[in-house]
Amino acid sequence: MKRTDVVVVGAGPVGLMLAGELRLGGADVTVYDRLPAPAGESRALGFNRRAAESLDQRGLLSELGEVRWGPMGHFGGVRFDLGMLQEDHSGVLGLSQARTEEALGRRLAGLGVPVRRGHEVTGLRRTPEGVVVSFTGPGGPHEVGAGYVVGCDGAGSTVRTLAGIPTTVWEPTRGMYTAEITGVAPRPRPIGERLPGGRMVVCTPLGEGRCRIVVHDPALPARPRPGALTFADVAAAWRRLTGESLDGARCLWLWASGNSCALAEEYRSGRVLLAGDAAHEIPPLAAWGLSAGLQDAANLGWKLAAVVRGGAPDHLLDTYQAERQPAGRQLIRDARAAAQLYLGDEAMDPVREVMGELLSHRGAAEQVAGVVSGLGVRYDLAQGGHPLLGRRMPPGHTLTLADGTRPRVAELLRTGRGLLLATDPATARTARAYADRVDTWTGTWTETEDHAGPAPDAVLVRPDGYVAWTSPGTTDTLTHALERWFGTARVPQSAGR
Numbered sequence: 327m328k329r330t331d332v333v334v335v336g337a338g339p340v341g342l343m344l345a346g347e348l349r350l351g352g353a354d355v356t357v358y359d360r361l362p363a364p365a366g367e368s369r370a371l372g373f374n375r376r377a378a379e380s381l382d383q384r385g386l387l388s389e390l391g392e393v394r395w396g397p398m399g400h401f402g403g404v405r406f407d408l409g410m411l412q413e414d415h416s417g418v419l420g421l422s423q424a425r426t427e428e429a430l431g432r433r434l435a436g437l438g439v440p441v442r443r444g445h446e447v448t449g450l451r452r453t454p455e456g457v458v459v460s461f462t463g464p465g466g467p468h469e470v471g472a473g474y475v476v477g478c479d480g481a482g483s484t485v486r487t488l489a490g491i492p493t494t495v496w497e498p499t500r501g502m503y504t505a506e507i508t509g510v511a512p513r514p515r516p517i518g519e520r521l522p523g524g525r526m527v528v529c530t531p532l533g534e535g536r537c538r539i540v541v542h543d544p545a546l547p548a549r550p551r552p553g554a555l556t557f558a559d560v561a562a563a564w565r566r567l568t569g570e571s572l573d574g575a576r577c578l579w580l581w582a583s584g585n586s587c588a589l590a591e592e593y594r595s596g597r598v599l600l601a602g603d604a605a606h607e608i609p610p611l612a613a614w615g616l617s618a619g620l621q622d623a624a625n626l627g628w629k630l631a632a633v634v635r636g637g638a639p640d641h642l643l644d645t646y647q648a649e650r651q652p653a654g655r656q657l658i659r660d661a662r663a664a665a666q667l668y669l670g671d672e673a674m675d676p677v678r679e680v681m682g683e684l685l686s687h688r689g690a691a692e693q694v695a696g697v698v699s700g701l702g703v704r705y706d707l708a709q710g711g712h713p714l715l716g717r718r719m720p721p722g723h724t725l726t727l728a729d730g731t732r733p734r735v736a737e738l739l740r741t742g743r744g745l746l747l748a749t750d751p752a753t754a755r756t757a758r759a760y761a762d763r764v765d766t767w768t769g770t771w772t773e774t775e776d777h778a779g780p781a782p783d784a785v786l787v788r789p790d791g792y793v794a795w796t797s798p799g800t801t802d803t804l805t806h807a808l809e810r811w812f813g814t815a816r817v818p819q820s821a822g823r
Contacts, residue, residue, distance in 0.1 A: 329471040330356045331634045333459050334478055335485050337364070337441050339423060340602030340619035341478035342430035346384070347627020349437040350742035351789070353634040356470070357439065358461060360446040360479075364431075367579045368422035368506065370616040371530060371538065372396075375417050376700025377617040379721050380624045383739040383791055389429040393418045400517060400612075401694045402667025404678055406685035411692055413720070415699035420532060423616065450475065450488040450598070457597050473634055476599045476626070478619075481588065483604035491600065492591040496662070498584030500524075500669070501546035504610070505560045505580040508536045512570050518542075524671035527567050536578065539564060540610075542669055550582035585609040585665065587658045593622075593647045601626055606654035608661040611668075617700055618657050622650050628742060628789035637763055638813035649705045660697050705792060708807065712782055712799025718791045719745075723781050725769035732772050739791060741765060744812055746804075748784035753797065756804050759815030764808065786811075 332348055334341045337359035348355040372393075381387040395416040399408045408415050434441060442463070449460030456473040477485025486493065514537075515529045528540035541563045557577040564572055588607040593600050602619030626646045632638035667678060684690040696702020704716040721736035725747060738745055744764040746757045754766045764786075771781045786795035786807050795807035808815070 327458070327469050327471050328356075330354045331473050332356075332630060333358060333457075333470055333472040333475045335359075335447055335459070335475065336478035336480060336602070336604070337361075337427075337431075337443065338478065338480065338602070339370075339426050339430060339616060340623050341476075342427060342434060342441075343620050344476060344478060344601060344623035344627050345439050345441075346430065346433050346437060347623055347742065347789075348631045348634075349434070349439050350384070351628050351631025351635070353631040355439055357434070357441045358445040358447070358459075358470075359441065359443050362444040364424065364427060365579075366424050367581070368424050368538075369504070369581065369610060370423045370426075370613040371532075372418040372421045373426070373613050373620065374617040374698060374700045375415050376703065376718065377620040378418055379718065379736065379791065380620055382721060382736045383624075384433075384742070385740050386429055386433060389432065390418075390421065390425060394420050399691075399695050399698055401681070401685070401698060402664035402678075403518060403520070404667060404681040404685060405517075406682075406691045406694070408691075408695060410688050411695055413701065415695040415701060417613075417617075417699060420530065422532065447479070447484045447488070450485065452596065452598075474597045474599065474630060476601055476630070477604040478600075478602050478623075480603045481607040483600065485598065486590060486600055486604050489595050489598040491595050491598070494589045494591060496587040496658070498548035498586040500542070500544045501548050501550055501582060501584050502543075502609070503541040503546060503555065503560045503563055503580070503582055504538070505557060506532070506536060506538050506578040507572065507575040508534075508578060510572055510575040511535075511537065512539060512564075512568070512572070518668065521567055522672065524669055525567055526669055527564065539572075541567060543567065547582070548584040548586075550584065555580055555582040583609065587662065589654055589658055590651075593651045593654070594643055599626065599630070599643070599646065605650070606657055608658055609665060611661050611664060612698070614657060614661055614698075618653065621653070621700060621703070624790040625650050632763070632813065637816075638811075642811075642813075653703060656697075707792065707794045708800045708802055710796065710800035710802075712793075712796040714782065714785065714793045714796055715800060717793060719785065719787045719793050721791065724772040725767055726772045727767065727769040733767075735787070735791075738765065738767060739787070739789065742789050744789055745787040746784065747781075747787065748797075750783060753784045753804065757808060760808050760812050762816060763812045 331354040334345045334357045345355050345357045396419040445461040445463035457475045458471050477483045512529045518526045518528045526542040530538040561572040590605045601622035608615050629642050707716045723735045724732045746766045748754045754768045757766045782796040784797040
C-alpha cells in the first residue's frame with residue numbers, strides 16, 4: 327500500500343493551492359481527483375483582493391498573466407465606489423477559473439507534487455497511524471495510507487460524508503442556469519439585469535468571442551437533476567426573459583444549480599480535514615466561495631506541514647478550525663444576505679435604496695468592502711492594542727535593507743516560512759533559534775502607497791501573511807509567540823541570520 331504524509335482529495339483551485347502550500351512546508355503530498363482531466367469549466371470568474379494577495383505572496387499572481395481589477399464594488403448588486411477607501415479593495419474580474427487552475431498546476435509540477443486523475447474515493451478508515459483512503463482508478467481498486475487526508479472535493483464532499491462530519495444545510499428555494507457560449511454576443515449585463523418577479527439575467531463578456539450567461543428565475547428547479555440540463559433549456563429560458571435569440575450559439579459548457587448552502591460544523595475531525603466548498607458551500611456569487619477556499623488553503627497548508635514534519639504540536643491544527651470555521655459561517659450569512667438583495671423581487675427595492683445611501687459613506691463602505699474583499703478578516707491571535715494584530719500584514723509595506731534593496735512583504739513571504747521583520751537587530755536575534763522556520767529581516771520601513779497605517783517597530787508574520795505579534799502593541803513576549811506558532815526551538819542560538 328502506498329503511503330504519503332497527506333492525501334488531498336480534489337484537484338480544483340483549493341486542492342491545488344493547498345498541495346503547493348504543504349509541499350512548500352516540507353510535507354510529502356499527493357493529490358487525487360475523480361475526473362480523468364481538468365474540466366475546463368470556469369464557474370468562478372476571478373477572486374477577491376485577499377485571495378489575490380495570497381497568490382502574490384507565493385509569486386503566483388504574476389503567473390496568471392494580465393488581469394483586470396474592478397474599480398467598483400457591490401454587495402448584492404448595490405454598487406459603491408472603492409476609490410473612497412484608504413486601501414485598495416479591488417478584486418480580479420473576468421479571469422477564468424481554468425486559468426487559475428493551470429497556474430496552480432504548473433506550480434505543483436515545479437514542486438514535484440503528483441496529481442492522480444481518474445481516482446474516485448470509495449472509502450475512508452482511521453488507523454492508529456493516520457487514515458487509509460480507498461480509491462477506484464484506472465488500475466482498479468487500491469488504497470493509500472496517509473498521516474492526514476484533506477477533503478477539497480467540493481459541495482456534497484465524499485470525504486466529509488465518509489468521515490461522518492456533521493453539517494448544517496440550508497435547503498434550496500430556487501434554481502439558476504449557467505452556460506458559457508460562443509458564436510453570438512448578447513447585450514452585456516456584467517453584474518446582472520433585474521427583471522420583475524425576482525428574475526435576473528447576466529451576460530459577462532470573456533474575450534475571444536466567448537461570454538457567460540446566467541438565468542436566475544424562481545420558476546427554475548431548485549433541485550436540478552444532474553446531467554438533465556440541455557442548451558435548448560438555457561436558450562429557451564434566455565429568450566423568455568430577454569426576448570433575445572441564442573440561435574447559432576455554440577455551448578462550451580453548462581450547469582444547473584440551486585441556491586442551497588451548507589456548513590461543516592467541524593473543519594477538523596482528528597486526521598480528516600476539510601477546505602473550500604467541502605467545508606462551506608454557497609451558491610455562485612462573485613467568486614466568494616473560491617476566494618474563501620483559497621484562504622482556507624493558505625491558513626491550513628503551513629500548519630499541517632509543520633505538524634507533519636514534527637516542527638509543531640498537533641494542536642496547532644485546532645487553530646484552523648477556530649479561525650476558518652467562524653469565517654465560513656459568516657461567509658454563508660453574508661452570501662444569503664447578498665442574495666436577498668441581488669435576487670429579491672420589487673419588495674426589496676426600499677432596502678436596496680437604503681443600502682445605497684449607507685454605502686455612499688466611507689465608514690459603511692469600509693465595513694462592507696472588508697467583507698467582499700476579504701481584507702476585513704481578523705483572527706484572535708494575540709492580546710494587545712495594535713491594529714495589525716490578527717489582520718493580514720499589508721503586502722505593499724516595504725523594508726529598506728542595509729544593501730539598499732526594498733522588498734515588499736509579499737516578496738519576503740515567497741518561501742512559505744514565517745517572517746520576523748524588525749528595525750532593531752536586538753529583537754531580530756530573539757528568533758535565531760527558529761532560523762529553520764522563520765526568516766528574519768532587519769531594516770527601516772519604507773513609505774508605502776497602501777495607506778494601511780504605520781508599521782510597528784517589529785512584527786511577526788505567519789506564513790499565511792497574518793500578524794501574530796507586534797512590538798509595541800502585544801502583551802505576550804516574542805519568545806512566547808514563536809513557541810505558539812512555530813513550536814519548540816531547535817536551532818542553536820549561535821545559528822541564524
